[in-house]
Amino acid sequence: MDFKKIIPYVLGGAGLYFAYKFTRKGITAKTLNVKIANLKLLPLKNAALVLSVINPTSAPISFNSITADVLLNGNAFATLNTNKQTTISENSSVNIDLPIKINPIEGAKLALSLLTKPAGYVINVVGTINSDNVNFPLNVEYTLK
Numbered sequence: 001m002d003f004k005k006i007i008p009y010v011l012g013g014a015g016l017y018f019a020y021k022f023t024r025k026g027i028t029a030k031t032l033n034v035k036i037a038n039l040k041l042l043p044l045k046n047a048a049l050v051l052s053v054i055n056p057t058s059a060p061i062s063f064n065s066i067t068a069d070v071l072l073n074g075n076a077f078a079t080l081n082t083n084k085q086t087t088i089s090e091n092s093s094v095n096i097d098l099p100i101k102i103n104p105i106e107g108a109k110l111a112l113s114l115l116t117k118p119a120g121y122v123i124n125v126v127g128t129i130n131s132d133n134v135n136f137p138l139n140v141e142y143t144l145k
Contacts, residue, residue: 049098053094066081074124077107080127
């Protein structure tokens with residue numbers, strides 16, 4: 001058997017395999033669905049955000065960290081940064097409880113305003129869900145009721 005004739009086929013097959021893997025990850029990244037399941041603001045020192053991450057694809061998704069800014073009515077309010085290895089099976093979802101670090105000045109303003117008008121605030125979470133291969137964009141909105 002002449003190996004010189006087989007090498008282009010082996011390299012082509014390997015290239016197609018890696019192209020498939022990369023494309024599948026890209027498709028998965030575009031179809032990852034994230035929602036805010038719950039938001040706990042009081043007491044401020046224990047503030048937390050629960051993200052519901054839904055994987056509607058037929059392939060499992062793994063990620064190892066989430067980094068985001070939390071905006072309150074368009075103003076920087078808090079940050080979240082967690083290193084938490086998570087795998088979501090195909091066609092399923094998981095809720096991830098994330099502590100948030102609230103800016104003390106914005107936290108004081110919010111605490112005072114929640115006493116008088118607890119509804120109508122718009123919370124935006126903007127950042128990334130990071131895996132070894134792909135960074136999934138994160139941009140979700142939640143209105144306090």
